[in-house]
Amino acid sequence: MLWVGVALLALVSAGCGSNSGKNMSGSAGMDNAAPQVAQQNAAPQEKQAQEPAAVQPVQQQERQLVRTATVDLRSDDVLKAIGSVKDRAQAVGGFAGQENSTKERGTVTVRVPSSELDRVVRDLASVGEVTRSEVRSEDVTDQLVDTEARIATQKASVERLRVLFERAGSTSEIAQIEGELTKRQSELESMQRRSESLKGKVALATLTVQVATVPIAPPEPEKAGFVGAFLGGWDAVVEFLRWITVAVGALLPFVLVLAVPAAVVIYVLRRRKRVTRTNEAA
Structure with a gap:
């Protein structure tokens, strides 16, 4: 009985030790797995921290624009207004091009940096009364x-x-x-x-300013469709007939000058031919 009791006590002790070892190994496994899980959870965060917060959009290529503008002004002093337009162009680094002016009407074309075109157009309001303003841009990229x-x-x-x-x-x-x-x-x-x-056209915009003592009539809008085509064809016919009339009027003096000698020559030739026939018959 004594040896049986010792054997049972040894078995109970071995079972407790194995359970304790399993518990300790399980705890150790959990302790070892915890850092791995933490690392796995932290990995995406570190990856996100290393990567930029947002993908930078592809930078658009700078568009190359050819800018032109046309401004109509009304001013009592045309020559002074045109001089002021040229001064404003030179003040922003531009220069004056073609100019054609009288006391009642004038036109000047200036070249200004494209970035300064809008400001120059706005400043023209201090030169005279702006009756029409048009700015156009053409993409030549x-x-x-x-x-x-x-x-x-x-x-x-x-x-x-x-x-x-x-x-x-x-x-x-x-x-x-x-x-x-x-x-x-x-x-x-x-x-x-x-x-x-x-x-050069991209760097310098073209500004055309028309100045007059009376408001300049705006250009007529283009007529589209059947009516516009019919009117365009009718205008072409009228223009063609006008040129024919002009040509006839230019040639008429020559015809009159040459007609009289030609008629005399024809009369003399016919009379001579008639006399010759009469003599032959006789």
Whole structure:
């Protein structure tokens, strides 16, 4: 009985120890799993912290605009008003172009920086009474991009031809490559001039100011549709008939001057022919 009791006591002690070990290992597993879970939960937060708060939108390419404006002014002193327009253009870094003026009516065209066009147009209200103001913009971004791409391609082509020209051995090859090189160089210069012209139009806006002592009548709106086409055709017919009348009026004096001698010559020839027939009959 004593040995049986010792054996039972040993079994009970072993079971308690195994349960305690399981509890300790479970606790340790939980303790080890907790940091992993925390790391997994923290990983997305750290990733979000490392990444930008929001994806930056792709920056739009700056649009290249050719701006033009037309302003009609009424002023008692036309020459003074035109001088004031030129002064305002020069004050913002522009310059005056074509000018045609009298005491009663005048027109001046100035070039001003595109960024200053709106301000100059607003300032014209202090020069005279603004009866009409029109500002237009034309987007030439695609044209500039296309021209620049063509220029880059043409430059590469010219460089390749220059390399071939240096390596050419015979006279015929030199003449052929030189002719092609001259042609492509001319095309390249033409593209560069076009690009510079577009860039100049983008940088400087064109402002046309018409000044008169009386309000300038606004242009008539274009008539569309069947009525507009009919009226346009009728105007063309009237203009054609007017030109025919003018031509006839211009030719009539020559006809009158030449008709009298021609009639005399025809009369003399017919009389002579009649006399000849009479003599032959006799």
